[in-house]
Amino acid sequence: MRTSCAISRGASRHNGGVSPTASESLPADRSDVTRGLRDALLSAEFTADGLLELLGAPAYAALARSETVPALRATRGEGPLETLVRLFLLQQPVLRERVAGVLPLDACLESGWLRGIGTGAEVAATVDVRPYGGPDGEDWFIVSDLGCAVGGAGGIGSHDEGVVLGVGGASTTLAGITVRTPVAAALDIGTGSGIQALHASRHATQVTATDLNPRALHITALTLALSGAPAADLREGSLYEPVDQGAGATYDLIVSNPPFVISPGARLTYRDGGMSGDDLCRSIVQGAGEYLNDGGHAQFLANWQHVEGEEWTERLRSWVPRGCDAWIVQREVQDITQYAELWLRDAGDHRTDPAAYAARYDAWLDEFEARKVKAVGFGWITLRKTGAAEPSIVVEEWPHPVEQPLGDTVRAHFARVDWLRAHDDAALLESSFRLSGEVVQEQVGLPGAEDPEHVVLRQGRGMRRATKVDTVGAGFAGVCDGTLSAGRILDAIAQLMGEEPVLLRDRTPAQIRTLVEQGFLEPVA
The missing domain is CATH 3.40.50.150 (Vaccinia Virus protein VP39)
Known part of the structure; x- marks a missing residue:
């Protein structure tokens, strides 16, 4: 719940960073300034890929944990990208003339993306601007x-x-x-x-x-x-x-x-x-x-x-x-x-007065106790x-x-639900199935034993599920290539095992339904 990917977590308010409160004003939503700022950020390669190349994997990962020292060390140069990392990610004051060489400075000051510090020789960001790579390679900013x-x-x-x-x-x-x-x-x-x-x-x-x-x-x-x-x-x-x-x-x-x-x-x-x-x-x-x-x-x-x-x-x-x-x-x-x-740690309460922290902790437990949680x-x-x-x-x-x-896994789950709802056991046995991609079989048992104690099917993609199956389920899944109906496969398994085909057809559909529901088997249209 608390983990995140790459540069998704920001620098905390320390290491000399600028830290106005959330009550302060925000940049104006002006399309002309925003377009110019975006162009400048992209021109300086202030992107997820650009950050990784500049900082290196260790400092990049550290910044995602809110540890800023490695990134500060990696941005000691005065290039455009180092300037933007210091300004927007590390939230450090930067010399005005240095920023002017990278961003449309006057427009950013006027619209509120930046503000002057002290005598005006330095500027600072008013908001955190974080490169964020979109799923199709888009360069986004949060x-x-x-x-x-x-x-x-x-x-x-x-x-x-x-x-x-x-x-x-x-x-x-x-x-x-x-x-x-x-x-x-x-x-x-x-x-x-x-x-x-x-x-x-x-x-x-x-x-x-x-x-x-x-x-x-x-x-x-x-x-x-x-x-x-x-x-x-x-x-x-x-x-x-x-x-x-x-x-x-x-x-x-x-x-x-x-x-x-x-x-x-x-x-x-x-x-x-x-x-x-x-x-x-x-x-x-x-x-x-x-x-x-x-x-x-x-x-x-x-x-x-x-x-x-x-x-x-x-x-x-x-x-x-x-x-x-x-x-x-x-x-x-x-x-x-x-x-x-x-x-409590999320809000930084562990860094406040110990008595106040204990009182808040106690109140939380009182709430849970009252609700029997x-x-x-x-x-x-x-x-x-x-x-x-x-x-x-x-x-x-x-x-x-x-x-x-x-x-896609979520969408496919509901598609399988629709299919199962529309097919009773008789229709299921008339249907054909295909083993989903990257499913492997694991057998667990004592060394040298003739038969395994149990067989597990495991997915290599998506939910990466593992499910225990019996010998019939493992054999059934292993031969599902979309050519034979489920009923014909079960008849062949019954013949090999010396079982009555009708009984095998009666007791196996529930196991097949589970394998379909969990995505191990895919119905063939």
């Missing part, structure tokens, strides 16, 4: 508050209620799992610095982005403009309230990395939803059904409570709106002490609007490594 491009293990170190973060592990995770098919209308709820809206702009005709924080909406506009992306329809408000203004507004894609942290109170807008327990996540999931078009997807990151005496899986099933299929994956579980410590889960929730009389709701735990991006 704007956020200074020192708040998600601050690494030490927390962002800001208690400003309206602070706007940059790219973090959660936002890149959501971007990676989102289904990327062409759509007419997409909705990004709680847009923050605009990362999800930026991704959606590649495949949605119209993007609507909402946020309770007006500062976030302004920063989203800057992110889109500086990245050369189309402008979005920006609306202020909580959850679905901003789109209620347009009666009947529906979307083909809804995404949200909401303020899902379960905390005692709404202390920080970017992370604390202000509702009791996990009610905010429940509300956003339950409300999605009303705003989805048929066939549309809604994809969220969320926290949920593990409550004493209640199955967490049933809690999440109750969130799924009527008429929607769902695939919910729990990626991580933390006990309540780990959870409280994580988010023993742990908190984190994961992904994907809905798809189908209107099916018997919806498919899959709730599972998979804490193991996966291969991002997973958007």
Whole structure:
């Protein structure tokens, strides 16, 4: 949950950096200045690839952990790229004449991207501007508050209620799992610095982005403009309230990395939803059904409570709106002490007065105790609007490594759900299947034993699942090449094993369905 890729986490407010608060003014959203600034950044190779080449892998990775010293050492030169890294990433004051050789200085000062320091001999950035590589090699830039491009293990170190973060592990995770098919209308709820809206702009005709924080909406506009992306329809408000203004507004894609942290109170807008327990996540999931078009997807990151005496899986099933299929994956579980410590550190509370830290920690545990919460889960929730009389709701735990991006994997999951729903066991046995690519078989048993204790099929791509199968399941999967029907394969296996074919046909479809549902087998049209 707290990891991120490459230059996605910003430098914290230390090492002499400039650190105005989030209450200070933002750059003006002026297209002429933004275009000139973008051109200058690209000309200096202030891109994800350019940074890697300049800094080298160790310093590049360190900057992603909010450790700035290696990057400071790597930018001692006075070239254009070193100047921009010092200015926007490391947030150091830089001599005016040095910046003037790289950026349209007067325009950047006038519009508020830069500000003079002291006597005016130096200038500093007013916002964090972070290179971000798009999925097809696009050179994008994410704007956020200074020192708040998600601050690494030490927390962002800001208690400003309206602070706007940059790219973090959660936002890149959501971007990676989102289904990327062409759509007419997409909705990004709680847009923050605009990362999800930026991704959606590649495949949605119209993007609507909402946020309770007006500062976030302004920063989203800057992110889109500086990245050369189309402008979005920006609306202020909580959850679905901003789109209620347009009666009947529906979307083909809804995404949200909401303020899902379960905390005692709404202390920080970017992370604390202000509702009791996990009610905010429940509300956003339950409300999605009303705003989805048929066939549309809604994809969220969320926290949920593990409550004493209640199955967490049933809690999440109750969130799924009527008429929607769902695939919910729990990626991580933390006990309540780990959870409280994580988010206290995120806000930098561990660096404040010890008594204040202890009081906040105690309040967090009081909240959990009152609600009988023993742990908190984190994961992904994907809905798809189908209107099916018997919806498919899959709730599972998979804490193991996966291969991002997973958007195609998510889309394929629901396509298989449709296929399975349309085929009873008789139709399944008449169908042909193909073993998915990069599936291997592992056999586990004592050395020298004639037969393995169990057989495991393992995926090399996507979710990288592993599932245990019996001898029949392993044999069936091994010969699936799309030429023979499932029934004919089972008849051949029955003959080899000396079993009654009818009995094998009766007991095997459930195992085949599991292999199809989990993506080990693909139905052949």
